[in-house]
Amino acid sequence: MSGIPSPVEPMSDDRPLDNVSTSEPHGEVANASELDPSGLGFMCGLEVHQQLNTGKLHSRMPSILYEVGIEEIPDDWKREGRRLRAAQGEGGKVDVAARFEARRNRSFVYVQSPNSGLIELDEAPPLSHDDSAVKAALTISAMMDAKPVPFLQAMRKTVVDGSNTSGFQRTTLIATDGVIQTPSGDVGIDVICLEEDSARKLDTQSTDSGEVVIYTLDRLGVPLVEIATAPDVQTPEHAKETALALGTFLRDTRMVRRGLGSIRQDLNVSIACGDRVEIKGCQDLDWIPRIIRLEMSRQLHMYRLANELREEAGLPALPPDRRDDQIPVENRVARAVESRIPMQLHDMTTIFDGCTSTMVERALTRGSLVKATILPRFSGKIGTKQMDEEDSQLPRLGRELAGAAKLAGVAGIFHSDELPAYGIDQNLVDSVRSSLEIEENDAFVLCVAPEWQADLALESVIERARKAYHRIPKEVRNVVIRKGAPEDGTTTAMRPLPGGARMYPETDIPVVPLDEDRWSSISDELPLNRIQRIERLSSYDISDNQIEALIGAELDDILVIAIEGGPCGTPGIPAKAMASALLDNTREEISESTEFSAENIPMPILTLSLHAREEGIITREGLVPMARSLLIEGPSYKEAEFPERLKWFSEKAEADGYTPADSSAVEDAVDEILADRADFVAERGLGAIGPLMGVVMGKLGGAADGKVVSEVLKQKISELIED
DSSP: OTTOOOOOOOOOSOOOOTTOOSSOOOOOTTOGGGOOTTTTTOEEEEEEEEEBSSSOTTTOOOOOOOOOOGGGOOTTSOEEEEOOOOOOOTTSOOOHHHHHHHTTOOEEEEEOOTTOOTTTTTSSOOOOOOHHHHHHHHHHHHHTTOEEOSEEOEEEEEOOSSSSTTSEEEEEEEEEEEEEEETTEEEEEEEEEEEEOOOEEEEEEEETTEEEEEEESSSTTOEEEEEEEOSOOOSHHHHHHHHHHHHHHHHHTTOBOOSTTSEEEEEEEEOTTSOOEEEEOOOOGGGHHHHHHHHHHHHHHHHHHHHHHHHHHTOOOOOSSGGGOOHHHHHHHHHHHHHHSOOOOEEOGGGGTTOOOHHHHHHHHTTOEEEEEEETTOTTTSOOOOBOTTSOBOOOHHHHHHHHHHTTTOSOOEEGGGOSBTTBOHHHHHHHHHHHTOOTTOEEEEEEEOHHHHHHHHHHHHHHHHHTTSSOOOEEEEEEEETTEEEEEEEEEEEEOOOGGGEEEOSSSOOEEOOHHHHHHHHHTOOOOHHHHHHHHTTSSOOHHHHHHHHHTTOHHHHHHHHHSOSTTOOOOOHHHHHHHHHSSHHHHHHTTSSOOGGGSOHHHHHHHHHHHHTTSSOGGGHHHHHHHHHHHSOOTTTSOHHHHHHHHHHHHHHHTOSOOOHHHHHHHHHHHHHHTHHHHHHHGGGGHHHHHHHHHHHTTTOSOHHHHHHHHHHHHHHHHHO
C-alpha cells in the first residue's frame, strides 16, 4: 500500500553524544541539582502507557476496574494458582529478564474478577484486536504525524513476573516516526504500540518455599497505547514538559481513560559515563526532574567507584564515555573480578546463637540460617546511609547490593560497613571476621533467611558486587514510594533491562491489514487539539476560568452540543447557563437519592430542565427537584419526543408548585411583608433584602423565581428609603 512504510525497530539510545568532554566528568554527587546535563552527556527519552476507554483488547470483556484490596475480595470470585517458567524466544534464547524472574522461585494466585474469563486465565485463545482500540491508537498516531505500518501484527513479549497469566504480553506496533511539540523544542516519537495492560498485584506473601504473589485479573487485557519518544529530551526539566505535553495530547483525543493509574510514565536515562536505565513509577510529573537528576548522580557515583575499585586492583580504568569501552578489556576485567570475588557462601548460624537482634532471633526461631559472603577489598566502599543537600539519600553501593538481595524476596542484608548496628554488636562482628578469616580491608555481607532464599540473595549480591567494577548495569528501576508518594526521588533495581529475545510473533491472532481508506478517514477527522478547543469556546459568553475548567473536565463538547441545540431535540441553551450547570454541583444535587452518579446524569434530562428554567416554565429553585423527577419518573428521552417530555415536565411543575408566580403576585407578597416588617426595613435598609428573601419565598410556596423576588425587594425597599 502506498504511503505506509514497513515496521522498523525502535531507534537506539546510543546516538551521538554532542559536546561531551573526553576528560573525567565533573560535578558533585551530593549536589544533583547542579549537575550539568550537557557536559555529562545526558540522554533521555520517555515511554508513556495510557489506558484507552474501550473494552479489553483481545477478549471483548469490559474494562472495568474493581477497587478492591486483598481483604475485600468477594467470596464468589474464583482463584487459580500457577507457576510460570521462562521459555525460549523465536531466536532460541531465553531473555535475560525472563531468566532472572524464573530464578525467584515464586508462585502466583489469580483472582478472577467478573470482567475476566477464560482468555484472561489463558485457557482460551485470544480474539482479534478490539476495533475501537485500534481506531484510538491510529487516531493518536495521526495526531502525532506518525507513519502507520501496513499490517498490524500482534507480538508476544515475554513477561514472567506473574503479571500475565500467559507469561507474555501481547503488543502490536501501530506507527513510527512521529513528533510532538514542547516549549523547549520538538521531540520525536519513535514508536506507537497497542498492548494489553497487566494484572494488578494485590499482595505478596512469604513462605518457606518461596513467595506467593496474588493478582486480580480486572486490569489484565485493558488496552494501552504505548508511546516511546526518541532520546530528544534535552534536560530533566524538558522531560517534565514532554510528559505534560504527551498527557495533554492524549486527553485531547477523548478516547483515553482518566483517573489514578490510567497513565504511567517511564524514563529512559543515561549519562556518558553511565548507561541506559529505565525508571518506572514516575506518576507525579513534578517529581520527574528530581528523579532524573538523582539518577544522573547515581550513575556518576558508580562510575567513580568502579574506577576506584579498578585502580586498587590494578585493572584498566573505565573511559569517561561508554562508547569508548573495549570488549576485550572488559572481558579481561570480568575474569579478574570473578577470581577476586568467588561465588562462595558461608554458614554463620552458630555464631549468632544468643544474638540480641530481635529480627535475627525471630528468624532463627523459624528455622532460618545466617549465611555470609566475603567482598575482598570492599571495606569502606559499600557505604552507609547519608543525605545529600536536598535531603535525598546519597547513592552508595550498599543500596545496590540490598536491592539485588531483595529481588530474591528477603527483607534486606547486613554489611560490615554499617556494623555494629541493628542489635549486632562488635563482638559478633569480630567473630564473623575471625570465622571468615578476612583482612581489615575486606568486607562481608550477611543474610538471614531460609537457606535457599539466603543463597539466592547472596548470589545476587556477589553478582552485583562484581558489576561494581564495570559501568552500571542496564536495568529497570523503580521509584521508591512511601505512603503513595515518592520518598525522596531515589530508585531501586527491579530487574535486568530486557533484550530482543523477549519478543516473538503471536500466532493465535490474525494480522490486521491497514488500508489507505481507513487511514485517510481517520486523518481527515482528527479530534480538536487544546488550542483549537480554547478558540472554539472563546466565541461564547463564558469566562476564561470556565473555559479552562470545561476543557480540563472534558465537558466542552457537551457544552457546544447543548448550545447549538440538543441533545434529543432540546432547543439551544445559553452558554453561561449550561457552563454553570456543568461546573457547579447541579448534577450532584440532581443525583441525590437516585441510582445515578453525577457523571451519569443523562444530558437530555439536564438540558430540558435548563430550557424550562430559562423559558420561565419553572422557577430557579425548581430546577433540581424537577430534573430529579424527570429522571426518575418522567417519559424516556430515548422513546418520547421533546414536546411530549416538555409537556409532562410543565404539568408536573405546576402540580408540585414550581411554576413561577406572576409579577403581580410577587409584588403583592413583597408589599405585605414590607408592611409587616416596616421597623426592620427602616433599621436595616437594603440590608433587609437577604433576611426577607426567605420570608417572601415561603409565603409564595416556592412558586417564585428567587431572582425576581430579589429584584422586587430591592426596588420596593429603595423606594421606601427614598421616601
